[in-house]
Amino acid sequence: TPSIGSTDASLWVGRLKDKLVKTTGYPPEMLEVNLDLEADLGVDSVQRAEIWVSLTTEHGLDPSVRPTGARTIAQLAESLAGMGGTPATAGTIGRETSTAPAVYTDSDVRLFASVAAPFDRSAAAPFACRRVLAIAAEDDAAAAQLKKRLGERGVEVDVARASGVARMSVIEVAGAIDACDTIVYLAHAGAIEAPFDGRSLRGALAKEVATLYQTARALVPALEKKPRRVIFPVAMDGAFGTTPALARPLGAFPAGFVRCLARELPQCAVQLVDGGEHGILDAVEASIDFVPGQLEWGMTGSGAAVPRTSALAPAGTLLAPLSRGDLVLVTGGARGVVFECVMELARRTGCRLLLTGRTELPMGRPEWLRTPPERIDGVIRDMEIRLVKDEGKKLQEAKRIGAKARSQWELSRNLDAMEAAGVEGRYERCDVTDAKAFSALLAQLADAKEIVRGVVHGAGIQKSKLVTELADDAINATVATKLDPIFTMLDALDWSKVKLLSAFGSIAGLFGNAGQSDYGLANDLLAWLVAEIGARHPHVKAQTVEWTAWVGTGMVSEEEAKRFAQVGLQPLDVRTGVRLYAEATLGAAHQRVAAFNASAPFTSVRPIAEFPLAARPQERLLFDGPVGGPPLAVFSERHHPYIRQHLVRLEPVVPGTFVVELLAEATEGSGRTPTAIQFRRPLGVRAGEVAVEVVEDGDSAYVVPKDRPALAGRALANLAFASCRLEAGGAPPADDFKVSKKDVAALLEEGAAGGAGFYRLLDSKFSGALKTGPAFRGIRATAEKDGLFLASAWLTDDAMASIAVPGRFVFNPVLADMAVQAAAAWAMIRFDRMEIPFEIGALHVLGPTRDRRSIVVCRAHEMDAERTVVDLVVREPDGRPILAMDRLVLRTIEAAGG
DSSP: OOOOOSHHHHHHHHHHHHHHHHHHOOOGGGOOTTSBTTTTTOOOHHHHHHHHHHHHHHTTOOTTBOOSSOOBHHHHHHHHHHHTTSOOOSOBOGGGSOOOOOOOSOOOEEEEEEEEEEOOGGGSEEOOOOEEEEEEOSSOHHHHHHHHHHHTTTOEEEEEEHHHHHHOOHHHHHHHHHTOSEEEEOTTGGGTTOOSSHHHHHHHHHHHHHHHHHHHHHHHHHHHHSOOEEEEEEOSSSSTTOSOOOOOTTTTTTHHHHHHHHHHOTTSEEEEEEOGGGOHHHHHHHHTTEEOSSSEEEEETTEEEEEEEEEBOOOSSOOOSSOTTOEEEEESOSSHHHHHHHHHHHHHHOOEEEEEESOOOOSSOOGGGGOOHHHHHHHHHHHHHHHHHTTOOOHHHHHHHHHHHHHHHHHHHHHHHHHHTTOOEEEEEOOTTSHHHHHHHHHHHHHTTOOEEEEEEOOOOOOOBOGGGOOHHHHHHHHHHHHHHHHHHHHHSOTTSOOEEEEEEEHHHHHOOTTBHHHHHHHHHHHHHHHHHHHHSTTSEEEEEEEOOBSSSSSOOHHHHHHHHHTTOOOBOHHHHHHHHHHHHHHOOOSEEEEEETTOGGGGGSOBOSSOBOSSOBSOSOBOOSTTSOOEEEEETTTOGGGGGEEETTEEBOOHHHHHHHHHHHTTTTTEEEEEEEEOSOOBOTTSEEEEEEEEETTEEEEEESSOOOOOHHHHHHHOSEEEEEEESOOOOOOOOOOOHHHHHHHHHHHHHOOOHHHHHHHHHHTTTEEEOGGGOOEEEEEEETTEEEEEEEOOHHHHHHBOSSTTOSSOHHHHHHHHHHHHHHHHHHHSOOEEEEEEEEEEEOSOOOOSEEEEEEEEEEEOSSEEEEEEEEEOTTSOEEEEEEEEEEEEHHHHTO
């Protein structure tokens, strides 16, 4: 421990204590110079940085210079004294420097979900890779394969075992980095295929986490001095979990860590590549000759993709996944934000709560338990000071006692609040990170015939430290608190009885944050594992909400909230957070939902998309109207964001295929086929919402405004947005224009490589007539062959979020819109004119939509610059027909009166 021998150092001790008195609330005589600032006083690395900047600025020193390894008052004082009024030679960590507050226009915290967007390779920078350092596990089979592959491309690969890198001297590490231009981390290759059971995953993850941090501690200091490109491959779904699919339970490792590391090594070109079903070696090989210009990109079955973030439109209604009396097991929910949220869940659903935690209930009812919230911090601080001054306890021990007392105060207060609100529940003391204890609790419930119907997993701990400062026990505690309870439940819980799995995550796992690599790693893996459970047990509503910081309760102090605001992050107050939790859990179908403010700068790594996503996909357009009345449909820009993605003459218009679906739903099961379908006028949504009814009049049906005068016959027809004739039976179309398997394969392959030129033509020449968003941009490739026009159509992520597949539709209206687009593309390519649907001779529904990919085949009756008439059929990739239209008539917008 450094001595305080110089006058200068003694002066700095006094100045430091003055700052710490304000930060901690402890009197100066309790601030011993050799106390650990974080472990003993609770002053984290961010607060230490602020104190350093404040002192150096006040006394004319360089605030960007930081001490290395200074953790006590004595060490900090010696570092300050050693600067001597001029900049010192200690290492700089510019990322910790305070910045002036910025001005932001959008500061509202709301819900977001991630989607995949096509990756534009043309925006990437070429990289002439010559030599790679591959970090491998003890079994370096993956690295050997990579060495062979890259060697064939003229790239030399040096393979180093992770354990060997961790034992290298500083000089040896510097030499290894000097010799390469790219580092590839492959040490986790063997863990990706770990079995999906708790015991296997717990063991595999512990090994991988230890290896990762041992390697990082050796490499990061050298990379700070000599930046390099660093590639980390993962094996999720190719789009970082944006598309639900059964995959590998540890396929996301170590994505959350990498996102944080990229912020700690801003001078390095850190790349995170999701190989999906292609695997991590293909991901590395595909990345070797370019730098994408962004952190993440992936390889999906439909082509290269990057993750984007979309705001969620509010759900029209909240749907409870639980019934009254259902038992919900809550980890980490006896205190803080989790308690506030599960209380709301209980109020809305009538479920029973079983709260768990490590806090021991106090004996009796000591007076301090009745302290109001605005005074509790002061009471606890006075308790700690009294323990030191009157009972001779060390400050560290007094702080442990104070922390325990505060936890008991909050627990007691919450249990009282639960009883006062009439919420049925109880508290069980259980450390859920202790697999034996947690398993015993689950077994106890089973023996008592108490069926766990819901799980809310909110346990978590977080302390900010840079990668090189993190100790193994701190890393293990952070990871275990988030993931060990999930591993235990995988083995010990009867998932066939569970209805809800709701996990509390953090945006640190989604976006990364300097100093939170262990927290980001744990939270990202948590979200991935929860999605995996949902995929394996489809009856379970499995969802992770990744939170921004909360104030008023939880892990964030008021001072920390001020720091967040300075960098554009808006913390949540309890009332808003609870509302968003209800919206996510009861309203959104997405398995991974994030809550933050769109203006926060960190969102730049996953730019926010122009259009919001639906909270959950519609399963049907019509619902029953008033008793005795016709069926009703409501189209709302607020709840149905696809409406803003279909603009005719820059006005939101319900697509014609949705209108046809209304006619089909209204007559479903009647034995009649809609024929002579006419689009009489656009179904506009100019006031933000429109309500329509489907009314039958003899052998005709009309889509008409809900609010209308009592009309019939021709007057009703004149009011209609669309109409049709209803004919009994209806012969299916002639199935004589098929496509060969070879042509189908070629279309799908071309579609996987990128979007069709149709949209470039649409945007460049006809955006004033028709402007569409990603929900309606699924035409991926087109071809004209033997008098037929072919197109591959893909239901995009936005389309899948908006309209359920298969849903309870007669036909999928977005897919039908793709079919009409294919016909319009044919006319546009031939005549350079924009045509829209005007009439359909007959509609034939031949089967349900099961695949997000399909092939559209069009055959023309007549085509000219004003009018196109085609027959078309939509088939799934295996050739099964699902939809056909006879005599689809398209007319230019001018000719149609649009």
